[in-house]
Amino acid sequence: MLLFGQRSPRLAIFTDGWTAAQNLLPRPRTTMSSRLIFPKKRIGICRACDAPREKYRSYCNKCYAIRARDWSAKNPERKKEIYNFWRKNNPERVKYYERRNALKKYGLTHESFDALLESQNNACAICKTTTPNGPGKRFMVDHCHATGVIRGLLCSNCNFIIGHCKESPEVLLSAIEYLRREVPIVR
16 A cells, blocks of 8 residues: 555656646545635636636526526527426426416415315315316415405316406306296207
8 A cells, every 4th residue: 555645656657747646646634624724615706707606617696697598598499498308307396386386476385275275175165076177187276356365275167167257246146046047948
């Protein structure tokens, strides 16, 4: 075994000496003082604005975002390919992000959504179905469009009924009266 700094006979073939052969020599043990002097995370300087940057990047976060936005504007087809490839290979994450973004619109989290659904006995607030239908096969958040207050969770059919009636109780009562009246059978 060679000690640090000793030369091996097989290193004689290197002509530029120490710099070419240093990877073949055993490395010294790291001491606590060297860890304090040389921390693991080193900070560099951004190529564009001379701001501090992370070790493995050439640009700071701000310049990186600008460059990414510029690249996306110049390469829309390639960006779409990458986006579609990621969506195809990560369907669970896509579903999670779509639900999270939809809930964020109403100020809900996954936990508060689940608590609201549990308070409704895991069923639609109107028709009491436990199997949601429609797009995404999930319950939809029903809210007042005037105030933004959440009223409950509905299946797609019930949510569409309220939406098509323009959230008007008068229209819904008129529809109920229409359904209850006796109509002569016409043949």
